[in-house]
Amino acid sequence: xxxxxxxxxxxxxxxxxxxxxxxxxxxxxxxxxxxxxxxxxxxxxxxxxxxxxxxxxxxxxxxxxxxxxxxxxxxxxxxxxxxxxxxxxxxxxxxxxxxxxxxxxxxxxxxxxxxxxxxxxxxxxxxxxxxxxxxxxxxxxxxxxxxxxxxxxxxxxxxxxxxxxxxxxxxxxxxxxxxxxxxxxxxxxxxxxxxxxxxxxxxxxxxxxxxxxxxxxxxxxxxxxxxxxxxxxxxxxxxxxxxxxxxxxxxxxxxxxxxxxxxxxxxxxxxxxxxxxxxxxxxxxxxxxxxxxxxxxxxxxxxxxxxxxxxxxxxxx
Amino acid sequence: xxxxxxxxxxxxxxxxxxxxxxxxxxxxxxxxxxxxxxxxxxxxxxxxxxxxxxxxxxxxxxxxxxxxxxxxxxxxxxxxxxxxxxxxxxxxxxxxxxxxxxxxxxxxxxxxxxxxxxxxxxxxxxxxxxxxxxxxxxxxxxxxxxxxxxxxxxxxxxxxxxxxxxxxxxxxxxxxxxxxxxxxxxxxxxxxxxxxxxxxxxxxxxxxxxxxxxxxxxxxxxxxxxxxxxxxxxxxxxxxxxxxxxxxxxxxxxxxxxxxxxxxxxxxxxxxxxxxxxxxxxxxxxxxxxxxxxxxxxxxxxxxxxxxxxxxxxxxxxxxxxxxxxxxxxxxxxxxxxxxxxxxxxxxxxxxxxxxxxxxxxxxxxxxxxxxxxxxxxxxxxxxxxxxxxxxxxxxxxxxxxxxxxxxxxxxxxxxxxxxxxxxxxxxx
Numbered sequence: 160x161x162x163x164x165x166x167x168x169x170x171x172x173x174x175x176x177x178x179x180x181x182x183x184x185x186x187x188x189x190x191x192x193x194x195x196x197x198x199x200x201x202x203x204x205x206x207x208x209x210x211x212x213x214x215x216x217x218x219x220x221x222x223x224x225x226x227x228x229x230x231x232x233x234x235x236x237x238x239x240x241x242x243x244x245x246x247x248x249x250x251x252x253x254x255x256x257x258x259x260x261x262x263x264x265x266x267x268x269x270x271x272x273x274x275x276x277x278x279x280x281x282x283x284x285x286x287x288x289x290x291x292x293x294x295x296x297x298x299x300x301x302x303x304x305x306x307x308x309x310x311x312x313x314x315x316x317x318x319x320x321x322x323x324x325x326x327x328x329x330x331x332x333x334x335x336x337x338x339x340x341x342x343x344x345x346x347x348x349x350x351x352x353x354x355x356x357x358x359x360x361x362x363x364x365x366x367x368x369x370x371x372x373x374x375x376x377x378x379x380x381x382x383x384x385x386x387x388x389x390x391x392x393x394x395x396x397x398x399x400x401x402x403x404x405x406x407x408x409x410x411x412x413x414x415x416x417x418x419x420x421x422x423x424x425x426x427x428x429x430x431x432x433x434x435x436x437x438x439x440x441x442x443x444x445x446x447x448x449x450x451x452x453x454x455x456x457x458x459x460x461x462x463x464x465x466x467x468x469x470x471x472x473x474x475x476x
Numbered sequence: 477x478x479x480x481x482x483x484x485x486x487x488x489x490x491x492x493x494x495x496x497x498x499x500x501x502x503x504x505x506x507x508x509x510x511x512x513x514x515x516x517x518x519x520x521x522x523x524x525x526x527x528x529x530x531x532x533x534x535x536x537x538x539x540x541x542x543x544x545x546x547x548x549x550x551x552x553x554x555x556x557x558x559x560x561x562x563x564x565x566x567x568x569x570x571x572x573x574x575x576x577x578x579x580x581x582x583x584x585x586x587x588x589x590x591x592x593x594x595x596x597x598x599x600x601x602x603x604x605x606x607x608x609x610x611x612x613x614x615x616x617x618x619x620x621x622x623x624x625x626x627x628x629x630x631x632x633x634x635x636x637x638x639x640x641x642x643x644x645x646x647x648x649x650x651x652x653x654x655x656x657x658x659x660x661x662x663x664x665x666x667x668x669x670x671x672x673x674x675x676x677x678x679x680x681x682x683x684x685x686x687x688x689x690x691x692x693x694x695x696x697x698x699x700x701x702x703x704x705x706x707x708x709x710x711x712x713x714x715x716x717x718x719x720x721x722x723x724x725x726x727x728x729x730x731x732x733x734x735x736x737x738x739x740x741x742x743x744x745x746x747x748x749x750x751x752x753x754x755x756x757x758x759x760x761x762x763x764x765x766x767x768x769x770x771x772x773x774x775x776x777x778x779x780x781x782x783x784x785x786x787x788x789x790x791x792x793x794x795x796x797x798x799x800x801x802x803x804x805x806x807x808x809x810x811x812x813x814x815x816x817x818x819x820x821x822x823x824x825x826x827x828x829x830x831x832x833x834x835x836x837x838x839x840x841x842x843x844x845x846x847x848x849x850x851x852x853x854x855x856x857x858x859x860x861x862x863x864x865x866x867x868x869x870x871x872x873x874x875x876x877x878x879x880x881x882x883x884x885x886x887x888x889x890x891x892x893x894x895x896x897x898x899x900x901x902x903x904x905x
Contacts, residue, residue, distance in 0.1 A: 220903065222861075223554035224579040228903070237901050303732055310736035329721070329879035417872055421880045436551060438865050439575065443901070 217445035227442075234446035244447065246422055247430040248454055250335070254426065255403030257339040258346075263395060266347050267388075270354035271380075284355070287348030299341060299412030303328065306337045306413075331423030334414055338424055341409045346402070350395050357391030358384070393466055400462055404455050407432065427451045507789045509562045513539040514796055517553065517564040520544045522782055523618065524812035527803060535799055538792075557582060557787075565790035566800065569783045573606060573615045574859040576785075583614040584786040589797040591616065597806050601856035602821045606783045609692045609858075615783025616800050617821035619812070621749030622850035623680055623777045625654075626756070628744050629768040629839060635664035641770035641841060651681065651709050654773035658718045661744065668742045670718040672734060674710035674874040677719075680747045681706035682867065683777030690860035696905050707870065707888060714878050721878050735759040747772045749779040750847045754817045757837055765839045769846045776853035781821070823852060862899065869894045 217234055219227040238244055273283055290298070305312050306327035314324040327333040361384060369379045385392075407428040410418065416433045418425025425433075431451060435444025509515040514535075516528075532540045545552060549568060556563045569576065576583065591613055595603055598617050606615030625648070633639035637657070638647045648654040658670035671677065682688060685702050713719050720737065737743045738760035756767065784804065786796045802808070809820035810828040820826065826848035834840040873891040876882040899905045 222575070222578065224557045224576070224582055230903075233901070237897075307732040307736070309733045309742075310740075311732070326879065331880065417868065420875050420878075421882075422872070439550075439554065440902075 213445040213448055216442055217449055219442045221441045223439050223441055230442065234443050235449075237443065238446050238450050243422060243425065243430060244427075244450060247418075247425045247427045250418070250423060251404065251406060251426045254335050254338050254342070254406055255400070257335060258342040259396065259399045259403060261339075262343040262347050262350060262399065263392070265343065266350035266354055266395070269347065269351035270358055273351060273355050274358045284352060287351050289348070290345050291349040293345075295345070295408040296412050298345065299409055302337065302341050302344075303413055306333075328414060329420045331421045334419050334421075334423040337413055338406070338409050341413065342402075342406065345409075346399065350399070353395055354388065354391060357388045361387045397462060397466075400458065404428075404451075404458065427454065507561060507563060508565055508791070509543070509556075510541045513541045514566065514790070514792070514799065515541040515543060515564045516566040516799075517543050517545055517549055518568040518784075519549050519570075519782075520546055521816050522568050522818075523803065524808070524815040524818065526815050527808050527811055531799060531803055534802065535795075538795055538799060540799065563787050563789045565787060565792075565796055567785055567787060568618070569615050569785055571621075571780045571782065571859075572864055573783050574863065575861040576614060577608045577861055580608045580612040580614050582788055583612075584788055584790065584793045584797075585611075586613040586616055586786070586797065586800075587611070589786075589793050591797070591801075594801060597824060598822050599851060599854070601778075601854050602781065604856055605781075605859065609694070614785050616785070616804060618782040618784055618804055619818035620821045620851055620854075621751050621778055621780035622819065622847045622854065623683060623747055623749045623772050623779055624769040624843075624846050624850055625745060625747050625772045626752070626767055626769050627746075628741065628763075628766050630766040631665060631668075631741060631744055632661070635661055637661055637664070639768075641768050641846065644768070645770040648773045651677070651773045655713060655716055655718060658744075659716055662718070665744065668744050669720040669737075670744055671713065671746050672720050672737075672743060674714050674719055674878050675871040676747060677710040677713045678706050678871055678874055679779065679867065680772065680777055681709055681774060683749075683779045684772075684774045684855075686855035686857055688857055688859060688863055689866050690858060690863070692858045694860055694904070696899055703870070704888075707874070710874050711877065711884055714874075719878065738763060741766075750819050750843070751780060751817065753837075753843070764837045767838055768841050769838065769843045771846060771850065776850040776855075778851070778854045781819075819847060819851070823848070826851070862902065862904065865898060866895050869898070 221227040410424040414424035431447040607613040806822040806824040809825040812818040873887040
C-alpha cells in the first residue's frame with residue numbers, strides 16, 4: 160500500500176539525501192517498470208533483436224546453416240546493381256497505383272450507395288466486407304482460375320462479346336492488372352465501410368443548407384461531401400500505401416516465387432522472400448529488406464509532405 | 477469486482493516477472509525436439525504412412541516421434557540448425573541435397589554407421605548423389621524421378637501415327653525426331669500442341685546430361701556447350717510452334733490451363749518424371765485409359781527425388797540408421813510406391829510383381845517397365861548447391877522469349893550475365 164501511496168511525495172525535497180532518494184526512487188519505480196516490461200520484453204525479443212540482427216546479417220554471406228562470412232558491403236553493391244531489385248520497386252509502385260486509384264473511386268461509389276440504402280443495410284455492409292477477411296491464398300487460387308488464359312472465365316466472357324483472349328498471367332501488363340484486380344477486390348469493401356463511416360459523420364444540416372442554396376446533387380457532392388471526407392480519404396490512401404508496399408501473397412500465388420514472365424509480378428517483398436527463403440541467401444535477403452526499408456522511408460516522406468501541405472496553406476491564411 | 481490500481485499493478489507486475497523468467501528459461505532448450513525419442517521430420521506424402529506406422533511398432537525402444545511437415549521443411553530445419561535447438565534426429569531432404577554439402581558436418585556420415593554394406597542394393601547414381609565429393613554420405617536414397625514420354629495413345633492412333641509404346645519410342649529416339657514427328661502430328665491434329673513449354677524441353681534435356689553446370693570439385697564448367705544445346709533445342713520447339721507457351725507449367729496460374737488442356741485433349745504428349753502420374757490421374761480422370769508412356773526422346777533422365785539424413789545432434793546414430801535402412805529397404809520400397817507413388821531407388825523393387833500389374837489409367841500398360849529402364853540408364857551427374865538457381869535463371873529467360881516475345885539472343889546473353897553475376901556474388905568464381 161505504502162509503495163503506491165508514496166509515489167506522490169517522491170518529489171518532495173528535504174526528506175533524504177539526494178543519493179539515497181535516487182536509489183530509493185529507483186526501487187519505488189520498479190513495480191511500474193515491471194508492469195510495462197511484458198511489452199518491452201516481447202518488443203525487444205521479437206522486433207528489436209531481429210531488426211538489428213538483419214542489419215548484421217546484411218554484411219555477411221550465409222546459407223542458413225554453416226559459418227557466416229563477412230563480405231563487407233558486397234551485398235549492398237550487388238543490390239544497387241541488381242536489375243531485379245529495381246524492377247521489383249517499379250512493379251510495387253505500378254501495382255499500388257493501378258490498385259489504389261480505381262479502388263478509392265469504387266469504394267466511394269459503394270459507400271455512397273450504402274449510405275442511401277434503406278433495406279438490407281446490414282447485409283450489404285457485411286457482404287462488401289467479406290472479401291477482406293477471406294484468406295488471400297484461397298482468393299488468389301480462385302483468381303488464377305478466372306484469369307487463366309485458355310480456359311478462364313474472364314477470357315470466355317471476353318470471347319462471348321467478341322474480344323480476343325488476353326494472356327492475363329503471361330503478359331507483363333496482364334499480370335499487373337490481375338494482381339491489382341485481386342487487391343481491389345480484397346480492399347474495396349474495407350475502404351467503402353471506412354468511407355461510409357465518414358459520410359455518416361457529415362452533418363445533415365450542411366447538405367441541407369447546400370440544397371437550400373440551390374446546389375445540385377453533383378455540386379453538393381464535390382463542394383461539400385468530398386472536402387469534408389478529406390481526412391477519411393487521406394487515412395484510406397495512407398493505409399493502402401502501407402499495404403501496397405507489402406504486396407506479397409497475391410503475386411506469389413498468382414505468378415509464383417519468381418514473379419512470372421518478365422518478372423512483372425515481382426514485388427519488393429516477394430523478391431526478398433525469393434532470395435532469402437527460396438534460394439536461402441540470407442545475407443542478400445537481409446540487404447534487400449534494408450533496401451525496402453529505404454524505399455519505404457522515402458515513400459513515407461512523400462506521403463507526409465502531401466498530407467502536410469494543405470494544412471500549412473490553411474495555417475498561412 | 478472493480479479493477480483497482482493496486483490489483484492491476486500487482487497483476488501486471490506478476491506478468492512482467494513471469495515473462496522475464498520465461499525468457500531466461502527459454503535459453504535452456506533441448507538440442508533435439510524430444511530427448512529420449514527419435515524425431516523424424518518428413519514432408520507429407522514424402523514417406524509411406526503405412527511403412528512408418530509399422531516402423532513405430534517395430535522399433536519400440538526408439539520411441540519414434542513422427543513429424544509430418546506440410547510445407548517448408550527446409551525452413552524449419554534451417555531455423556532449428558541456426559538456433560541449435562529442437563532439432564530432429566532424422567530429416568528428409570529434397571533434390572536440393574547439394575545445398576547441404578557445404579555444411580555436411582551437420583549430418584552424420586552414413587558410411588560411419590554401416591551404410592557401405594547396403595550400397596549394392598541401390599541405384600549407384602542415386603547413392604552417389606547423396607554423397608559429397610570428399611565421400612561424406614549425408615542422404616540415404618528414398619525415391620527417384622526417372623523421366624519418360626507421356627502421350628495420348630488414342631489421339632496418336634486417331635491421326636494414324638504410331639501409337640503403341642514400342643512403336644512411339646522407336647519413332648522418336650532423339651529430340652529432333654520427336655519435333656519432326658510432332659510437326660506432322662499437329663498437321664493431322666490441328667488446334668493442339670505437342671508439349672507444354674520450352675522449360676520442359678530445357679529441364680529434361682539437362683536431366684539427360686552426364687554433366688550439369690559444375691564438376692565434382694565444385695568448379696564452374698568453362699565449357700557450357702551442352703547448356704547451349706539444351707537452350708537451342710528448347711527454342712527450336714518454340715519456333716516450330718510445338719509448345720503451348722505456358723509461362724512455366726509448374727506455376728499455379730498455368731497449371732489451371734494445363735489441367736484443362738489435359739481434359740480437353742489439347743496436350744498430346746509431354747516428357748516428365750514419373751511423379752506427375754498422381755497429378756495427371758487426379759486432374760484429368762476423364763482421360764483414363766488414353767495415356768501411355770514410353771522411353772523419352774534423348775534417353776533416360778532423372779528429375780527430383782529425396783533422401784533421409786541423420787543430424788549430428790542425434791545421440792544414437794546407430795539406432796537411427798537401423799530405422800532408416802529398414803524404412804527404405806528394398807522390401808519396403810514397393811509398398812511406398814503403391815502407397816504414396818514414391819518410385820523405388822532400389823532396382824530389386826522393379827521386379828516386384830505388385831508393381832508390374834497392368835494399370836487401367838494407362839490402358840493396361842505396366843509403366844514400371846518403362847520407368848525402371850529409364851532409372852537404370854540415368855547417367856551419374858554431379859549437382860552443385862547452385863544448380864537450381866542457375867537452371868531457374870535459364871528457364872526464366874526461355875519463358876520470356878516464349879510468352880513475352882524477348883529476343884532470343886538477348887535472353888541468352890542476359891541469362892549468362894545473371895549466372896556469372898550470381899556465382900561471383902556467391903564467391904564461387
